[in-house]
Amino acid sequence: MPTQSRRSRAVRWGVPVAAVVVVGAAVGTGPVIAAVQGDPVLPERTAEQLLTEVARTAQQGQVPPMSGTVVETASLGIPGLPEVTGESSSPISLLSGSHEAKVWYGGEDKVRVALPGRMSETNLIVNGEQVWLWDSAANTATRIKVPAGEPERHQPPSPLPTAVTPQDAAKRLLDAADDHAAVSVTANDQVAGRSAYQLVLTPKQTGSLVKEVRLALDGETYVPLRVQVYAKDALEPAFEVGYTSVTFSPPAPENFAFTPPAGAKVEEQNLGERARHDEKTAEELGEHAEELSGIKTVGEGWTTVAVAPFSSGDLAALRDGGDEGRGAEPGAAGLAAGVLDAAKPVSGAWGSGRLIQTKLATALLTDDGWLLAGAVTPDVLYEAAGKK
Amino acid sequence: MSRLDTPAQTRPETPPTETQPTETHPTETRPTETQPTEAETVANGAPERAAPARRGTAGGTLRLLGSELGLTFRRPRNIAMLAVLAAVPVIIGVVLRVVSDDGAEGGAGSIITAVAGNGMMLTFAALFVLVPLLLPVAVAVVAGDSVAGEAGMGTLRYLLAAPAGRTRLLAVKYANAVVFGLAATALVAASALITGFLLFPVGPITLLSGSTIPLAEGLVRVLVAVGYVAAGMAALAALALLLSTLTEISIGAIAATLVLVVVTQVLGAIPQLAPVEPYLLPSWWLGFDGALRAPMALDDMGQGLLVFAAYAVVCGSAAWARFTTKDITA
Numbered sequence: 001m002p003t004q005s006r007r008s009r010a011v012r013w014g015v016p017v018a019a020v021v022v023v024g025a026a027v028g029t030g031p032v033i034a035a036v037q038g039d040p041v042l043p044e045r046t047a048e049q050l051l052t053e054v055a056r057t058a059q060q061g062q063v064p065p066m067s068g069t070v071v072e073t074a075s076l077g078i079p080g081l082p083e084v085t086g087e088s089s090s091p092i093s094l095l096s097g098s099h100e101a102k103v104w105y106g107g108e109d110k111v112r113v114a115l116p117g118r119m120s121e122t123n124l125i126v127n128g129e130q131v132w133l134w135d136s137a138a139n140t141a142t143r144i145k146v147p148a149g150e151p152e153r154h155q156p157p158s159p160l161p162t163a164v165t166p167q168d169a170a171k172r173l174l175d176a177a178d179d180h181a182a183v184s185v186t187a188n189d190q191v192a193g194r195s196a197y198q199l200v201l202t203p204k205q206t207g208s209l210v211k212e213v214r215l216a217l218d219g220e221t222y223v224p225l226r227v228q229v230y231a232k233d234a235l236e237p238a239f240e241v242g243y244t245s246v247t248f249s250p251p252a253p254e255n256f257a258f259t260p261p262a263g264a265k266v267e268e269q270n271l272g273e274r275a276r277h278d279e280k281t282a283e284e285l286g287e288h289a290e291e292l293s294g295i296k297t298v299g300e301g302w303t304t305v306a307v308a309p310f311s312s313g314d315l316a317a318l319r320d321g322g323d324e325g326r327g328a329e330p331g332a333a334g335l336a337a338g339v340l341d342a343a344k345p346v347s348g349a350w351g352s353g354r355l356i357q358t359k360l361a362t363a364l365l366t367d368d369g370w371l372l373a374g375a376v377t378p379d380v381l382y383e384a385a386g387k388k
Numbered sequence: 389m390s391r392l393d394t395p396a397q398t399r400p401e402t403p404p405t406e407t408q409p410t411e412t413h414p415t416e417t418r419p420t421e422t423q424p425t426e427a428e429t430v431a432n433g434a435p436e437r438a439a440p441a442r443r444g445t446a447g448g449t450l451r452l453l454g455s456e457l458g459l460t461f462r463r464p465r466n467i468a469m470l471a472v473l474a475a476v477p478v479i480i481g482v483v484l485r486v487v488s489d490d491g492a493e494g495g496a497g498s499i500i501t502a503v504a505g506n507g508m509m510l511t512f513a514a515l516f517v518l519v520p521l522l523l524p525v526a527v528a529v530v531a532g533d534s535v536a537g538e539a540g541m542g543t544l545r546y547l548l549a550a551p552a553g554r555t556r557l558l559a560v561k562y563a564n565a566v567v568f569g570l571a572a573t574a575l576v577a578a579s580a581l582i583t584g585f586l587l588f589p590v591g592p593i594t595l596l597s598g599s600t601i602p603l604a605e606g607l608v609r610v611l612v613a614v615g616y617v618a619a620g621m622a623a624l625a626a627l628a629l630l631l632s633t634l635t636e637i638s639i640g641a642i643a644a645t646l647v648l649v650v651v652t653q654v655l656g657a658i659p660q661l662a663p664v665e666p667y668l669l670p671s672w673w674l675g676f677d678g679a680l681r682a683p684m685a686l687d688d689m690g691q692g693l694l695v696f697a698a699y700a701v702v703c704g705s706a707a708w709a710r711f712t713t714k715d716i717t718a
Binding site: 008009012013014015016018019020022023026027069097098114116118119120121123132134136139141245252254255257258259260261262263264 | 501502505512516592594596597598599600659662667674677680681682683685687688698701702705706708709712713
């Protein structure tokens with residue numbers, strides 16, 4: 001073959017090779033540029049200064065109007081959690097895999113969170129006193145009534161981090177931080193294209209499964225942009241929620257306007273009233289009420305253990321109910337089945353039961369009908385089981 | 389098939405343009421030397437020969453594309469595929485109509501309910517059903533056949549004998565497949581729209597986000613979805629074209645394309661391979677549902693378009709490198 005043709009052949013094949021390189025570079029440049037540029041430079045702040053700023057913005061509701069895309073990634077290692085739920089926009093699917101949510105925040109009383117699914121979408125829209133939950137797959141709009149004069153959101157205690165926005169997650173974190181964690185500042189980072197401070201909270205108590213929690217705060221507004229929870233002995237965060245894109249400008253008002261579309265089922269729920277009722281009875285009945293409402297806690301800070309009356313029969317019922325395809329959500333049934341299968345029998349001075357371990361949380365089902373759970377090592381649970 | 393006819397009859401409009409020496413490979417067998425073809429005779433006799441070079445190039449390309457499109461849309465097997473594609477929305481519509489008449493409400497998926505409530509949603513339902521497999525089949529057949537089919541029939545050398553240049557010929561083949569993909573998508577949408585308008589009530593449209601938009605804006609959203617899907621099919625056409633330049637057996641190129649389409653979709657469905665999913669072409673096809681959100685998910689769809697462009701550029705350039713350097717023996 002003539003050398004000229006060989007050269008021409010090489011030159012021509014160089015074009016697709018160049019195209020691959022260009023595309024590869026376009027895909028990979030983000031991290032590379034970040035690595036080359038190094039950590040973004042921001043004015044020095046101590047951990048305490050940052051915490052104050054965060055507390056100030058969080059408490060006074062001074063979070064500036066913003067909108068963006070939040071990606072939540074959980075690899076909690078929950079046994080048998082059906083991964084198929086990744087396609088659905090059901091909230092229970094947030095417990096595994098990676099999920100995207102769109103957030104529009106126009107102020108304390110104007111919030112919209114959308115969970116897009118394949119040809120479906122779940123929306124939570126808060127506009128003043130109107131709170132709507134729209135589920136396109138079920139074609140159902142649920143109006144959640146929050147009584148006036150009770151603006152604070154009621155958050156059920158949960159051993160699993162299920163917060164949807166970084167703000168929520170950060171607020172919970174700071175509540176938990178208090179005196180129980182060492183707070184420090186580490187190298188600044190880029191989050192959603194913005195320079196951010198990074199706070200690191202390291203639990204002081206040894207029984208905790210959490211190695212550290214990293215909180216990225218926007219360099220200008222101190223809005224929490226990302227929360228990463230690292231489990232002990234893990235390099236990758238077990239739970240992460242953060243913005244992948246964010247704009248600090250007021251979102252369009254039509255995002256918060258919701259009227260149930262024609263033909264949709266409309267339901268009503270009085271969430272606030274129920275919560276208030278629970279609180280009142282709890283106050284009135286004192287100690288006794290804790291058993292009634294079900295959940296009490298043992299320990300404090302990062303090693304808090306939630307204790308609730310529970311029989312493994314309930315879980316089995318949930319699983320069986322799911323199998324019949326009625327009542328319980330399929331995701332919940334799958335979860336129950338997986339949990340039951342993975343539970344390993346344990347016993348000790350405190351009695352006997354079954355233990356479920358994940359990267360970030362441990363749960364103990366005792367044979368005498370209690371459920372103990374927390375982000376702690378099994379030993380802490382055994383101790384709590386002995387005390388209760 | 390018409391391809392069995394002599395090239396001069398099937399391609400009376402083969403453009404006469406100046407030979408581009410850079411486009412022809414030195415080792416290429418030149419049929420003109422051994423057998424002066426009818427194609428060349430026709431080319432020499434064509435009146436545009438005297439036209440200015442630049443205009444002749446652009447006009448010639450268009451002319452070539454025109455004749456290519458004419459062949460594609462006149463081919464019985466392509467017409468049959470388009471007919472099947474157009475029939476699917478009608479079938480879905482009729483079935484839904486019958487089912488909803490029976491009063492069997494609920495239980496079925498959300499799209500089904502939405503179609504029963506608004507005929508416009510049938511367009512999106514039909515695209516949702518056709519985009520994963522049937523539409524890619526149609527595009528793969530046309531694009532996969534484009535070069536390999538000519539090579540297999542022995543007509544490629546005649547095409548190259550006409551001084552169109554390999555680059556231009558390949559570009560025309562690709563444009564032809566892209567236009568076919570767009571036509572197929574638009575046909576599905578049009579068929580679904582007509583069926584929907586005839587069988588179901590039509591009015592303001594409820595988006596996935598729960599907000600309602602007027603009918604006219606809904607038609608715009610249909611156009612956006614059609615454009616997005618057509619872009620996805622154009623990316624697939626580039627892949628099929630690349631495979632088509634690698635073989636002389638058109639069914640091989642078509643089958644290979646479809647195997648890739650199916651395998652990548654299976655891979656995309658395996659949860660453990662989730663990190664790979666964003667790099668696979670079919671994962672982005674269904675992103676047209678972004679047109680049904682409020683506000684429109686332009687960022688996600690934009691990302692999808694970038695993926696399509698990346699596939700088109702990589703596969704297209706590889707096809708070009710292969711086609712302009714390969715020895716045409718048939």
